[in-house]
Amino acid sequence: MQTGTIIRAGFLAIILSILVMVSWEIHLRNQGNKIYYDDNEAMWAHYRGMVYEPSDKSTVFLGSSRIKFDLDIPTWQNITGNHVIQLANVGSDPVPYLMDLADDKKFKGTLVVDVTEGLFFSDFSPEDVATDKKINYFKKITPTQRFSFRVNHVLESQFVFLDQDRYSINSMMDELPLAHRPGIKPEPDFPDDFGVVDFNRQSYMTPRFVADTSLQNRVKAIWVCLGRVMAAPTSSAGKLDSFFNVIKVATDKIKSRGGHVLFLRTPSSGPMLENEKKGYPRAKYWDRLLAVTGCPGIYYADYPTLSNFVCPEWSHLKPEDAKIYTKELIKILQKDKGWTFSKKSNSI
């Protein structure tokens, strides 16, 4: 190799790479894109590691996407002075995560479990805990993964293009207009503006999504396609009995260590709500859940202040409503459920 060739090429490569990436970053920012975070295993594990904080200083939230959208974490933390540890996961059954916390003898905290019936009451197998990617990542996390997460956080906080869900090469290639093969069900193509994620793991709709009914209709169509609207429970009576028993054992374990568990049903609307009511009659599912476990619960429809929200795409609250919902939820927790927080909630 000629002396100097690779050195000159190296410098050219560095300059070109910086130029291209800076141009790409400026272009994305000019389009109105903001800093969002990848809600991946590393981030979940980061928060999972915080569940050992004293129970009067923090509250752990489990569930599916609804609690990620509906709980406005800054509002909660400002009012209560209490740290939110958001462990809910989009489109997932929270039961394996409940089992994981129940089996963790060090966990003695306060837990709120969001119940989206179609996911919470789906078939559960103990293997789901052992095979869950996020739980396994947390259990096997290495020092290098912890350090990489911290460096990644610093970089993700600076650059818009480091948003894997939107601007990674694979995400961009997925947008190519290619014909679908017969027999291949395409992945649901949620609008980018539907669920962006902050570093506290809160999901929210962008102002563009809130203003644009065509984007909302696109999500509604996905719910219909996914069968969430039409879904009916498949569990037999026997299966349901053993399911409730699994939940009872898990909540009893947490309570026996001094922990607290509260179940929460967040709002939904439109055809989604109608089908949830039909598919999962409250007496058979929600009421029985509270009766079997002996845990308190908050069902949004029981409280006038929580029951008037309209979800733009039938399933999740818009950011402004999430703030109101969170304030009202805190009031109910204090007045109705006897919760106390370190910070006086005068600001409510």
Next chain:
Amino acid sequence: MLFNSYTFIVFFIIVLILHNLPFSWKTKKINLLIASYVFYAAWNPPFILLLWLSTVVDFFVGRALYAQENKHKKKLLLVISLIGNLGMLCFFKYGGFLLENFTFLVNALGFNFHPAKPNIILPAGISFYTFTTLCYTIDMYKKKSKPVESMLNFSLFVTFFPHLVAGPIVRPPQLVPQFESPRKANTQQLFQGLFLLTLGLFMKVFLADGMLSGPANNSFAATTALQSIDAWMGVLAFSGQIFFDFAGYSLCAIGAALCLGFVLPNNFLYPYAAVGFTDFWRRWHITLSSWLRDYLYIPLGGNRAGKYRTYFNLMITMLLGGLWHGAKWTFVAWGALHGLYLCIEKAVRDIRKSSGVKTLITAPERKVVMASFTPEINHPKNLKNFILALGTFFLVNVTWVFFRSTDFSSAWRMLHSMFINNPKNTAVLTSLEIYKVGIIIPLLVITHWLMRNTQALTVAGKMPWWLLGLVWSAMIILILLSQNASSAFIYFQF
């Protein structure tokens, strides 16, 4: 620590700075040793104790082996070293497998024996550093080279972070002399090292993880028979994934070492351009195949004890080579297939030779690294050999089915799907995934063919600097745009 992680970037910058500060050579070596332990401990700190144990035992046993004249005592020392090294490997890597098979056997004989499943964590890189230390003690036993005088040099030889976890498997004469005198990369070497690091990361992050792991995983995760195109694309994707993953790791290791002024042996030489399996094993995981040749095949007798014994030796070597990759019968089957291919190739060559037919051997080209079990054969780049290379690639793909499948029923199902098309079978790959595999794999094979007698740095050196800069920059940009969460290299599990 993974090369494709932010932690490594920070770590490597610190190591490079420390290595270029005006410290004494001994201090620099101590820095490198500490850095190597940090690199290893970043996975699972307690396993560093195993590494220390292996280093200390083999250092002293090696010296004693070299000095010992009494044959019996010498053999005893060798046995101690073998038991220490292989015992550790057997416990951590094969403990569960041995118990599982023992349980199966005992139950088949009518005994009711159901032990608890052992929960043994495999220390990262144990197969690699065990082979590194083993070759040292065997060399000492045979007095092939002199014992390493300094504990610091020996520890660094075993632990040097670029090769520690997934090779290249180095021999003492390749690395130890490099620790004896001060070494620092000049600017040219530093940039060459950075180029190889970039190329390795591009292969791992963009090609293996970004483009090919998806289709490979989707096809091999199927629990029902697939349409032929899905099966073939899945297997081809895995062929590409495992090459880019492992060769990418090796290039990162070689590049990182070069940035510090050290030279590690090459581990891959465009294996998918191999003409036959002898050639394949001269190009795929060269340091392992040469290790197996020198420390297993030749001690077994190699090809010196007759035709049938040669076949037997080839099969044993490849079966154990398969088992080295993992404690599963599917890996043994993978090794067996390679052994069979090598035996058939040897038989054909012997028949042609005895019947006076002109063999494929032609005028020798520039020598590549020797690593195969049989003498080197050079193949000119012509259409006939290209077709033979494609045939070899086809057969290699069949072996990957066993390597990648979780069990034999999945492997048979995949093979059945590949060779018998049924449009009613399941389709799992999207159009995009098929395009990715359909574009990348032919390009991979063509690139291997065009570059089969050269090396990346040689080609880079012949390019105009601006073109090399453009290519280099494109690789950096694609790595940055891939944004794959740091996923482990496939060979870490071995």
